[in-house]
Structures are given as structure tokens and as C-alpha cells.
Amino acid sequence: xxxxxxxxxxxxxxxxxxxxxxxxxxxxxxxxxxxxxxxxxxxxxxxxxxxxxxxxxxxxxxxxxxxxxxxxxxxxxxxxxxxxxxxxxxxxxxxxxxxxxxxxxxxxxxxxxxxxxxxxxxxxxxxxxxxxxxxxxxxxxxxxx
Numbered sequence: 001x002x003x004x005x006x007x008x009x010x011x012x013x014x015x016x017x018x019x020x021x022x023x024x025x026x027x028x029x030x031x032x033x034x035x036x037x038x039x040x041x042x043x044x045x046x047x048x049x050x051x052x053x054x055x056x057x058x059x060x061x062x063x064x065x066x067x068x069x070x071x072x073x074x075x076x077x078x079x080x081x082x083x084x085x086x087x088x089x090x091x092x093x094x095x096x097x098x099x100x101x102x103x104x105x106x107x108x109x110x111x112x113x114x115x116x117x118x119x120x121x122x123x124x125x126x127x128x129x130x131x132x133x134x135x136x137x138x139x140x141x142x143x144x145x
Contacts, residue, residue, distance in 0.1 A: 034140025
């Protein structure tokens with residue numbers, strides 16, 4: 001039995017002491033082979049699949065430009081034409097139903113932030129190696145079951 005310190009963020013009811021009943025709600029489940037099953041009410045399918053596609057798209061650009069001998073700065077400038085420029089703040093997720101394009105844009109913004117952080121904390125070469133490495137990861141054949 002979980003005797004948690006509380007649940008929730010901000011205002012709202014907080015539970016104290018032991019909980020007698022907990023309901024676990026899952027949007028869906030991905031299997032190792034890429035199969036997905038679930039209600040997908042919260043867009044888990046789109047979040048995962050479009051993020052994976054976006055990683056692979058940037059990795060392909062990076063690997064092609066690296067093989068062509070382009071500099072890290074030129075390669076990262078090209079990547080930025082895909083991700084868009086980094087904004088000063090993280091935009092709040094849109095309210096209501098989201099389209100595939102909205103999920104794709106969110107994935108691009110997350111990757112742009114990660115790339116910028118790597119460039120700042122390490123250097124451009126490390127950022128390029130990170131992006132190229134995304135293409136070496138196993139990507140299952142995603143499908144709904």
C-alpha cells in the first residue's frame with residue numbers, strides 16, 4: 001500500500017496517508033516490435049511516432065552533409081532550417097485536439113532545444129555527432145494493433 005505524501009500540482013485536493021484504491025490509466029502501450037495498442041486519447045501514438053520520424057529526418061540530413069564534407073556550422077545551420085529558430089520560451093501545449101503537424105512541430109522544437117543545449121554545454125562537433133547518432137538507433141516498424 002502506497003502512503004504517498006500527496007498527488008497533484010498547484011491547487012487541488014491533496015491526499016494524505018494510505019491510499020486504499022488507485023486506478024492506473026494508460027493511453028496506450030508500445031511493444032518492442034513497434035506494435036501499439038490503446039485508446040490514444042492523449043496522443044501517445046503521435047508523440048512517439050512523429051518524434052522518431054523527426055529524429056531520423058535530422059539524422060539523415062546530418063549524415064549526408066557530414067559525408068559531403070560540410071562543416072559543423074553549415075550542417076547545424078541547415079538543421080535549423082528544418083527545426084526552426086529556437087524561441088526564448090517553451091510554448092505551452094495547445095488546448096484541445098492536436099493535429100499531426102502540431103505534434104511534429106513540438107518534436108522539432110524539443111530537438112532544437114536539445115541541440116542548442118549540447119552546443120552550449122559542449123560544442124558544435126558534439127552536437128553534430130549526437131544528431132548523426134540518431135540515425136544509428138533501431139527504429140521499429142510502428143503500427144497499430
